[in-house]
Amino acid sequence: MRNLAIRPFVLRVALATWVALGTTRAMSGEIVPVRPDSNEATRAAAEVIVRGIWGAEPGQFGKVDEASRPGPMDFAVTDAGLYVLDPVNARVQLFGWDGRFVRAIPIGTRTADFLAVDERGRVAVLDAFVRRELRIFDPTGAPVAHVALPQSIGLASAVWLQGERVLIEERHAAVHELNVGADQRGAPAVVARSWTGRPCRGRGGTVQAIREGPQAVVVRTAGEGATSGSVTLQFPRAMSAIVGLESDERGRIYVATTSPSAAARGAGKTDIVLVVLGPDGRCTATLSLPDAYVTDHYRKLGVSRAGDIIQMQTTEDEVRFVRWTQPAPGAEGGRP
Numbered sequence: 555m556r557n558l559a560i561r562p563f564v565l566r567v568a569l570a571t572w573v574a575l576g577t578t579r580a581m582s583g584e585i586v587p588v589r590p591d592s593n594e595a596t597r598a599a600a601e602v603i604v605r606g607i608w609g610a611e612p613g614q615f616g617k618v619d620e621a622s623r624p625g626p627m628d629f630a631v632t633d634a635g636l637y638v639l640d641p642v643n644a645r646v647q648l649f650g651w652d653g654r655f656v657r658a659i660p661i662g663t664r665t666a667d668f669l670a671v672d673e674r675g676r677v678a679v680l681d682a683f684v685r686r687e688l689r690i691f692d693p694t695g696a697p698v699a700h701v702a703l704p705q706s707i708g709l710a711s712a713v714w715l716q717g718e719r720v721l722i723e724e725r726h727a728a729v730h731e732l733n734v735g736a737d738q739r740g741a742p743a744v745v746a747r748s749w750t751g752r753p754c755r756g757r758g759g760t761v762q763a764i765r766e767g768p769q770a771v772v773v774r775t776a777g778e779g780a781t782s783g784s785v786t787l788q789f790p791r792a793m794s795a796i797v798g799l800e801s802d803e804r805g806r807i808y809v810a811t812t813s814p815s816a817a818a819r820g821a822g823k824t825d826i827v828l829v830v831l832g833p834d835g836r837c838t839a840t841l842s843l844p845d846a847y848v849t850d851h852y853r854k855l856g857v858s859r860a861g862d863i864i865q866m867q868t869t870e871d872e873v874r875f876v877r878w879t880q881p882a883p884g885a886e887g888g889r890p
Contacts, residue, residue, distance in 0.1 A: 585770075585786045586837045588829055603864070604636055604649045605874040613655035615873045616642025617849055625849030626873055628669040631856040631864050636875060639669040639679060646677055649875075659695040663687075667852055672715035680722070682710035687740065688720070688732075699734050701743040714753060723752055726796075727762065751776060755859070756805035757833065763799045763809050768792040773809060773831065785835045789813065794824055800857035805833035808857050812845055826854060828863065841878065 606613045608625075615638070617625040630637040635650045644664045648656040659677055665684040671677050675693030682703075690699040703710065703722070707730055712723035720732045720743075729752055732743040751760030751774065759777035766772050769789045776782040791813045798810030808830055815823040823845070830839040841863070845854070849868045856864045863878040 583784050583786070584835070585788055588787050588789045588827065588837070588840055600879075601877045602874050603651065603877050604638075604653050605872055606655075607872050610643050612658060613647070613649075615640055615647075617868075618642055622850045623848060625851060625868055626866065627667050627851050628853045629856055629864070629866060629875070630669050630671040631858045631862075632671050632675075633673075633859070634675060636864065637669060637671045637677065638873075638875075639666060641666045646679065657695075659691055661689060661691070662697075663689065668710070668713045670713045670715045672717070676715055678713050678715050678720065680710060680713040686710075688713065688722075688734070688743065690715070690720070690734065699736050699738065700740055701732070701734050701738045702740055704730075704732070704742050704745055706745060712752065716753065721753065726799075727751075729753070729760070749777070752799065753801075754807070755801040756803045757801070761799065761801060761807055763796050765793065765796055771796060771809060771811065773807060775807075783835065785831060787829055787837070789827065797826065798828070798853075798855045800855065802857050802861040803859045804861060806838070806861060807831040808855070808863070810855050826865075828855065843878070 606615050608615060608617045610616060615626050617623065624642060626638050626640050628639040635648050635656060638647045638649070640647050641664050644661055646659040646661055646669065650656050661679050663679070663681055663685065665681050666679040667682045668680040669678070677691045679689050681687050686703040688701050688703065689697065692698050707722060707724050709725050710722050711726045714721040720734045722730050722732060724730060728748055728750055730748045731746045733746050734743050749760065751762035754761040754775060757775060759775060762774045764772045764774070766786065769792055771787045772784055773787065774784045787809060789811065794812040794814065796809070796811050798808065800808040808828060810826055810828045812824045813827055815825050826843040826845045828841040828843060829837060832838045843865060847868045848870055851866065854866060858864065865876045865878065867874050867876060
């Protein structure tokens, strides 16, 4: 078994804090330029909090060397630690925030795509494409539910557990609440209700990110007492894709996109550009992170309740999870 001790290190990244126009109101439809500026880059401490080699032992991660190169597909950031979906080894692994392997939960399938963990430690794994099924386990790892996805749900793109509620996102747009019973034993679940946009922590209601042309993303919030509105993020280069939409308990929203790297940084390579929006809709930080992976997976970034940014990275030798911490307002390299 590989020792999973924390290894701190320092990377030079484009990390700048920007304040939008002083008259900007909360999600008021403003167009906000995204301008990571290397002249204002600050030295950001990043920790490798979990790492493990490829393999099947506890603390290692499975990979199949075929065309798509599947590896760890998804992960969940919780107060208890980091849960990682390791479908090649048919399990979910839990690591503590000290980097140590805690335990593995057998999930009985090697084709799971998405993972969710609630505040009680219940685990849900969603097979969106092959078996089209959802499995839920209690905090001890015992199975408590196993249902098929309703035929009415097309391409699933995420899953959440919220108390007794089970939510499935479809095509990064519609979200469906499912009625899931312990006695269904693989029978199709029933859709109780549906809406647009994924849950937004810290604000209530929902958030949605919509690509608008090659260089713009519209971020919309709505519903359940949340302040409704939108902000348009205007990127300096054409985007390849939107690869992340997260939120934290302080009401901040995190939008991640990939863009081709500058020619000097290597032809054919991409960067992850992460934009952080404050509760008032202002852009508070922009981070440029490496987009270096050798495996197929569905989640690049996760965000803790407090706002720590966790990135999964894969190399030919290992999987590692890196924690990036935002600077305080007015810190070195930022604008007060």
